Amino acid sequence: MWLYEKKLQYPVRVDTTNPTLAAMIIEQFGGADGELSAGLRYLSQRWTMPDKRVVATLNDIGTEELAHWEMIGTLVYRLTKDATIEQIKGTPFEAHYVNHGKSLYPHNAAGSPWTATYFNAKDDPIADLHEDMAAEEKARATYEWLINISDDPGVTDTLRFLRQREINHFQRFGESLMLMQDNNGCRKHY
Amino acid sequence: MDRVQIDRLMELMEYEFALTETALYLNTHPKDERALRIHNNNSAQYFRLKEAYEMDYGLLTNQGMSGYPWNYVEEPWPWDIDFIRI
Ligand SMILES: [Fe+2]
Numbered sequence: 001m002w003l004y005e006k007k008l009q010y011p012v013r014v015d016t017t018n019p020t021l022a023a024m025i026i027e028q029f030g031g032a033d034g035e036l037s038a039g040l041r042y043l044s045q046r047w048t049m050p051d052k053r054v055v056a057t058l059n060d061i062g063t064e065e066l067a068h069w070e071m072i073g074t075l076v077y078r079l080t081k082d083a084t085i086e087q088i089k090g091t092p093f094e095a096h097y098v099n100h101g102k103s104l105y106p107h108n109a110a111g112s113p114w115t116a117t118y119f120n121a122k123d124d125p126i127a128d129l130h131e132d133m134a135a136e137e138k139a140r141a142t143y144e145w146l147i148n149i150s151d152d153p154g155v156t157d158t159l160r161f162l163r164q165r166e167i168n169h170f171q172r173f174g175e176s177l178m179l180m181q182d183n184n185g186c187r188k189h190y
Numbered sequence: 191m192d193r194v195q196i197d198r199l200m201e202l203m204e205y206e207f208a209l210t211e212t213a214l215y216l217n218t219h220p221k222d223e224r225a226l227r228i229h230n231n232n233s234a235q236y237f238r239l240k241e242a243y244e245m246d247y248g249l250l251t252n253q254g255m256s257g258y259p260w261n262y263v264e265e266p267w268p269w270d271i272d273f274i275r276i
Contacts, residue, residue, distance in 0.1 A: 006250045006265060009207065011200055011273030056217040064210060074269040168214070175218040 002063070009067040010161045013154030014078035019093035021152060022079035023109060026096070028072045028146070028162075030106025030114035033138040035072055039065035041119035041135060048123040051183060054176040058132075061169050068162055073104045075155055129177040133170055140166035191271060198243055200273070205236040 028034040042062030049055045080093060080102050088097050095111055106114035119135070122128050143163035150156045191199075212229035219225060244254050248261035256262060 003251055003253070006262075006268055007199060007203055007206070008268040008271075009203070009210070011203065011271075012269075013273050053217055053220065057214065060210075060214055060217060064214075070268070077269055168211075172214050172218055179218060 008071055008074065009064070010071060010158060012071050012074045012078070012158050014075060014152060015154040016079075016152050017082045017087060018079045018152055018155075019083050019088050019097075020091040021150060021155060022076045023092035023096060024149060025072060025075050025079070025109075025146060025155070025159075026107065027109040027142060028139075029069065029076060029104060031108035031142070032118040033135060033142050034106075034108070034114075035065050035069035035139075036106050036114055037118040038135055038139060039063075039069060040116070041121070042132065044119070044121045045128045045132070048121070049125060049128070051125070051176075051179055053179055054125065054129070057172050057176050061172065064165070064169075068165065071158060071162065075158060076104060077102070079152070079155070125180045126177070129173055129180065132173045133177065136166045136170035136173060140170070191266060195247055196271065196273065198239075198246075199271070202236070202239050202243055205232055205239060208232045209236055 030036060039062050042058040042065065046055050046058045046062070049058055080088075083093075083102075088094055092109075096105070096107075099105075108114075120128075120131060122131075140163055143159050143166065147156055147159045147163065150159060209229065209232055212225055212232065215225050216222065216229060240250065244250055248265040249256055252262050
């Protein structure tokens with residue numbers, strides 16, 4: 001089960017009203033390599049993972065990803081909450097606005113709605129953990145591109161924190177893969 | 191939320207994050223005694239600070255005890271808090 005705590009994992013700060021930046025950051029709210037995909041991927045893979053240490057890793061990283069999803073939603077919300085119609089018109093956020101107003105909704109920066117086809121659960125620890133490691137690196141790369149386009153120092157600070165978490169998660173999944181390979185008595189090095 | 195409250199919430203968040211880090215590490219290194227010691231020390235401090243914070247400002251989870259009226263709905267939701275650069 002889950003227990004909600006009324007706090008964020010990191011003090012999210014947004015310095016400006018910036019609907020254009022919000023429309024790009026929504027990539028990590030509902031995009032292929034975003035936080036929602038990450039959270040549901042790891043949490044879905046837990047049931048059939050044979051090693052208890054790796055189940056714990058999937059469980060806890062999956063849970064952390066949901067906290068990151070909340071942080072991304074907070075960035076988008078705070079970048080748009082005070083925006084006037086004039087500030088929204090002509091920006092990429094306008095397409096989101098005509099359907100959802102300022103609500104959060106999981107689609108990617110190009111407007112495609114989130115789909116479960118963004119991840120898989122294969123009941124195969126080696127296949128699943130390789131997907132998880134790739135997912136962390138793809139999320140890290142997305143954060144690099146978002147940092148490149150961010151013109152809000154507060155937003156950049158939060159994006160840097162999230163990028164670091166992907167690096168940390170990649171490390172933990174790499175260790176999980178080694179634990180699985182040791183278990184199978186067929187240690188391989190990649 | 192005044193500055194003191196935000197500072198105390200951020201102190202709590204720092205301990206919480208430290209626990210997240212050591213817990214993730216311990217999941218794949220359950221026999222690392224040094225990491226376990228760090229985790230246990232931070233855990234004790236975290237729960238002490240959390241209890242004091244909730245007594246002073248209101249509930250962070252809906253499982254705690256509240257004065258009248260139910261204070262869980264009073265404090266701002268996290269996305270509405272103005273965290274300022276430290
Ligand atoms: Fe991650």
